[in-house]
Amino acid sequence: MSIKRVLLVGGTHGNELMGVYLIKKFERCPELVHRSSFETLTVVGNPRAVEECVRYIDQDLNRSFDLERWQPEGSNNSYENQRAREIRAKFGQDGQLPIDLIIDLHSTTSNVGLMLILDNIDTFTLRLAAHLTSRHPTLRVYSSAGSNRNSDSLRSIAKYKIAIEIGSIAHGTINSKLFQENEAIVQTILDYLEGYNSNAVELEESSLTVYQYVGVIDYPKDDKGEIQAMIHPQLQFEDYKLLNPGKPIFLTFEGEAIAYSGTLAVNPVFIGEAAYMEKGIAMVLTEEKKLRLSPD
Amino acid sequence: MSIKRVLLVGGTHGNELMGVYLIKKFERCPELVHRSSFETLTVVGNPRAVEECVRYIDQDLNRSFDLERWQPEGSNNSYENQRAREIRAKFGQDGQLPIDLIIDLHSTTSNVGLMLILDNIDTFTLRLAAHLTSRHPTLRVYSSAGSNRNSDSLRSIAKYKIAIEIGSIAHGTINSKLFQENEAIVQTILDYLEGYNSNAVELEESSLTVYQYVGVIDYPKDDKGEIQAMIHPQLQFEDYKLLNPGKPIFLTFEGEAIAYSGTLAVNPVFIGEAAYMEKGIAMVLTEEKKLRLSPD
Numbered sequence: 216m217s218i219k220r221v222l223l224v225g226g227t228h229g230n231e232l233m234g235v236y237l238i239k240k241f242e243r244c245p246e247l248v249h250r251s252s253f254e255t256l257t258v259v260g261n262p263r264a265v266e267e268c269v270r271y272i273d274q275d276l277n278r279s280f281d282l283e284r285w286q287p288e289g290s291n292n293s294y295e296n297q298r299a300r301e302i303r304a305k306f307g308q309d310g311q312l313p314i315d316l317i318i319d320l321h322s323t324t325s326n327v328g329l330m331l332i333l334d335n336i337d338t339f340t341l342r343l344a345a346h347l348t349s350r351h352p353t354l355r356v357y358s359s360a361g362s363n364r365n366s367d368s369l370r371s372i373a374k375y376k377i378a379i380e381i382g383s384i385a386h387g388t389i390n391s392k393l394f395q396e397n398e399a400i401v402q403t404i405l406d407y408l409e410g411y412n413s414n415a416v417e418l419e420e421s422s423l424t425v426y427q428y429v430g431v432i433d434y435p436k437d438d439k440g441e442i443q444a445m446i447h448p449q450l451q452f453e454d455y456k457l458l459n460p461g462k463p464i465f466l467t468f469e470g471e472a473i474a475y476s477g478t479l480a481v482n483p484v485f486i487g488e489a490a491y492m493e494k495g496i497a498m499v500l501t502e503e504k505k506l507r508l509s510p511d
Numbered sequence: 512m513s514i515k516r517v518l519l520v521g522g523t524h525g526n527e528l529m530g531v532y533l534i535k536k537f538e539r540c541p542e543l544v545h546r547s548s549f550e551t552l553t554v555v556g557n558p559r560a561v562e563e564c565v566r567y568i569d570q571d572l573n574r575s576f577d578l579e580r581w582q583p584e585g586s587n588n589s590y591e592n593q594r595a596r597e598i599r600a601k602f603g604q605d606g607q608l609p610i611d612l613i614i615d616l617h618s619t620t621s622n623v624g625l626m627l628i629l630d631n632i633d634t635f636t637l638r639l640a641a642h643l644t645s646r647h648p649t650l651r652v653y654s655s656a657g658s659n660r661n662s663d664s665l666r667s668i669a670k671y672k673i674a675i676e677i678g679s680i681a682h683g684t685i686n687s688k689l690f691q692e693n694e695a696i697v698q699t700i701l702d703y704l705e706g707y708n709s710n711a712v713e714l715e716e717s718s719l720t721v722y723q724y725v726g727v728i729d730y731p732k733d734d735k736g737e738i739q740a741m742i743h744p745q746l747q748f749e750d751y752k753l754l755n756p757g758k759p760i761f762l763t764f765e766g767e768a769i770a771y772s773g774t775l776a777v778n779p780v781f782i783g784e785a786a787y788m789e790k791g792i793a794m795v796l797t798e799e800k801k802l803r804l805s806p807d
Contacts, residue, residue, distance in 0.1 A: 239737075240764045268789065269565065324681035385620035385681035387785035391741035391762045441535075445687035466687045468536045489683030493564065 216339075217412045218375075222306055222314040223248060223257045223401065227277050227321065227369050228490070229264025230386040233394055234320030237401070250405050252412035256312065258302070260319075260369055263294060268387050270490050271295055281367035299369075307372040317373035318404060320397065323382035324489045325498075326452035329354045329396060332378035333425070334365040338509055340375055343407060345420040345508055350403045351396075355426065355455060357484060357501065362428045377404075383452065386489055421508055426455065426482055426501035434497045435465060435473060443467055446487040446497065454484045457503075465497070512635075513708045514671075518602055518610040519544060519553045519697065523573050523617065523665050524786070525560025526682035529690055530616030533697070546701055548708035552608065554598070556615075556665055559590060564683050566786050567591055577663035595665075603668040613669035614700060616693065619678035620785045621794075622748035625650045625692060628674035629721070630661040634805055636671055639703060641716040641804055646699045647692075651722065651751060653780060653797060658724045673700075679748065682785055717804055722751065722778055722797035730793045731761060731769060739763055742783040742793065750780045753799075761793070 223241060225234030238257050241248045248255040259265055261276045273293035280299050306314045321332075331347060331354055333340050344356050357380070359365070370376035379400055381393050410416040434442040444465035450458070458464070459480045465473035475481075483498040485491060519537060521530030534553050537544045544551040555561055557572045569589035576595050602610045617628075627643060627650055629636050640652050653676070655661070666672035675696055677689050706712040730738040740761035746754070754760070755776045761769035771777075779794040781787060 236741075236764060244765075324684050383681070385679070385785050386683065387788060388620050388783055389741045390747060392744040392747070394741060394764070395766070445532075445685045445690060448688040451686060451688070468532060468690070469540075470691070487684055489681050492683060 218253050218315045218408045220254045220256065220312060220314050221405070221408065222317045222373065223255065224260050224317060224319045224369060225257075226262065226265045227260035227319055228270045228275075228386075229261045229266070230268050230270055231320075231322040231384075232268075232387060232389050233322045233381060233384060233397055235259060235265050236389055237320055237394065237398055240398075248401070248405060250409045252409055253315075255405065256306075256314075258306070260302070261295065261298060270386070277369050278367045280369055280371050302369060303372055308374065310372075314373040316375040316377070316408070317370040318401060319368075319370045319376070319378040320401075321378055321380045322384040322386070322393075323380055323485060324385060325485045325487055326383045326454045327355070327357075327380055327484055328382070328454075329393075329400065330380040330382075330484070331356045332364070332380055333358050334360065334368070334371070334376055336360060336425075336506070337375075340377065341423060341506060341508055342416070342418060343377070343404065343411075344425075345418070345423045346407050346416065347400065347403055348423065349419050351400055354400065356423060357426045357428070359428050362499075418508060418510060422505045423508060425504050425506050426484060427504050428499060429481065429502050430500045431496045432464065432475075432483070432498050432500060433495045434492070435467075436495065442492070442495070444473055447472060450483070450486060450498075452486070454486050455482050455503075457481075458483055514549050514611045514704045516550045516552065516608060516610050517701070517704065518613045518669065519551065520556050520613060520615045520665060521553075522558065522561045523556035523615055524566045524571075524682075525557045525562070526564050526566050527616075527618040527680075528564075528683060528685050529618045529677060529680060529693055531555060531561050532685055533616055533690065533694055536694075544697070544701060546705045548705055549611075551701065552602075552610075554602070556598070557591065557594060559594075566682070573665050574663045576665055576667050598665060599668055604670070606668075610669040612671040612673070612704070613666040614697060615664075615666045615672070615674040616697075617674055617676045618680040618682070618689075619676055619781060620681060621781045621783055622679045622750045623651070623653075623676055623780055624678070624750075625689075625696065626676040626678075626780070627652045628660070628676055629654050630656065630664070630667070630672055632656060632721075632802065633671075636673065637719060637802060637804055638712070638714060639673070639700065639707075640721075641714070641719045642703050642712065643696065643699055644719065645715050647696055650696065652719060653722045653724070655724050658795075714804060714806060718801045719804060721800050721802050722780060723800050724795060725777065725798050726796045727792045728760065728771075728779070728794050728796060729791045730788070731763075732791065738788070738791070740769055743768060746779070746782060746794075748782070750782050751778050751799075753777075754779055
């Protein structure tokens with residue numbers, strides 16, 4: 216197996232500007248992402264949302280690729296459904312330019328630092344992730360398996376798929392230090408793929424720490440659906456850290472702490488992410504796991 | 512002179528949720544802002560924008576109160592113009608409930624910490640500011656005089672007016688620690704006014720440090736109006752700190768530093784604020800000044 220075509224995506228969410236400006240840079244200077252053994256393409260996922268600097272126009276583009284709920288043309292003509300059809304027709308496995316690997320660039324208001332999102336735990340993806348963490352030691356790996364990302368996200372149309380998630384960054388802003396780190400990770404991926412295609416990569420690590428999705432915690436709400444509490448100061452910006460049962464996770468507007476009522480210690484991520492408030496999600500829970508990497 | 516009516520405003524910008532949730536709290540528990548010598552009213556400035564969690568629907572409400580450009584009813588029926596007319600008819604000096612002091616609650620993605628914005632440098636306002644900084648030592652005072660805030664902002668309709676600006680906070684999020692500090696400042700203001708009305712306040716400070724507006728710096732742009740650079744890492748989140756001529760302020764996407772070309776040392780604030788990107792503004796420049804407070 217070799218990688219023949221890679222798609223770099225920014226602006227799947229229109230107000231996540233880091234990815235948008237990185238894609239614009241690569242489109243100005245395509246030699247930066249050119250490699251000899253595969254083709255690198257770029258696309259801005261949701262250009263109208265980028266123009267208006269909002270997450271989406273009618274519905275979340277990154278929840279619009281579900282084949283099972285796939286609407287026949289005309290039945291749901293939201294902007295994002297149309298855009299999803301265009302993107303699938305161009306880059307899907309039955310499209311004009313089927314993609315082997317999508318790298319989708321995101322940012323978040325939560326304090327996840329440099330995060331790699333894996334939707335599939337296959338050997339190719341795990342080895343790529345292990346290589347990246349060896350080159351970028353602050354990079355953490357989150358596995359979304361079980362959270363539906365594999366069936367409705369933009370990147371789900373590719374054979375292999377990863378997202379790079381960077382935070383904390385306010386939506387609608389760019390952070391120059393994180394922009395450069397984001398770009399460096401993309402370069403490391405492209406270099407790895409070049410080596411992979413010529414069988415020149417070696418397994419440098421025997422295991423990989425992965426934060427595995429296990430569920431979400433919603434904000435407490437009143438009868439009218441109004442949220443009643445904020446993220447507790449002790450939890451704010453503490454993404455990945457171990458949260459034990461009984462520890463405070465929310466603070467009501469009246470100043471009362473609400474404890475984590477689960478029975479398992481977990482590692483929350485995406486704590487207080489702005490875009491999840493409309494869904495009522497306060498944080499995503501993960502379990503820290505060590506995965507063995509299979510030798511050649 | 513006594514203060515008879517105070518208006519607390521949140522959600523003048525719909526995605527600045529701290530103020531919105533503080534106003535909601537005060538509307539649930541009006542006894543928190545009740546004082547014996549004056550009436551305290553509350554209002555959500557831009558409820559439709561709050562509902563959609565965006566800064567505004569058609570135009571910035573906080574730039575819609577300009578009397579000189581005031582449009583006769585019907586000539587500009589943007590949502591915010593209608594809303595500005597409603598608010599003025601209710602709370603303006605010729606309205607049903609003319610307001611002596613507006614306290615407008617804002618938040619920003621820039622790292623201004625706890626900031627008090629003064630549009631007027633009159634004795635009443637300066638003494639209030641000095642009292643607040645004595646009680647909240649991390650509070651900094653910004654004077655917007657000369658920046659048009661006094662003629663087109665929502666708070667411009669009141670006799671006296673201040674804004675509380677808190678950051679860094681991503682739009683669409685709440686920070687519980689800053690929420691509590693925000694509330695504490697509002698309480699200190701209301702207590703001060705109660706004392707003021709009974710002549711029980713004394714001048715505790717003889718001078719006040721003020722960051723005085725002197726201008727703005729725009730992002731560098733190309734021929735098509737696209738921004739070409741980000742805030743330099745050395746300047747990011749360094750609001751208020753002295754910026755000397757020749758120091759880097761921008762980093763192009765290609766990695767080149769751009770220096771501050773002014774001739775005066777300045778103290779930038781609102782560095783990289785998300786909402787200013789659409790106007791092309793990268794930061795607001797101020798000069799740090801010590802103002803003498805006049806004795807009784």
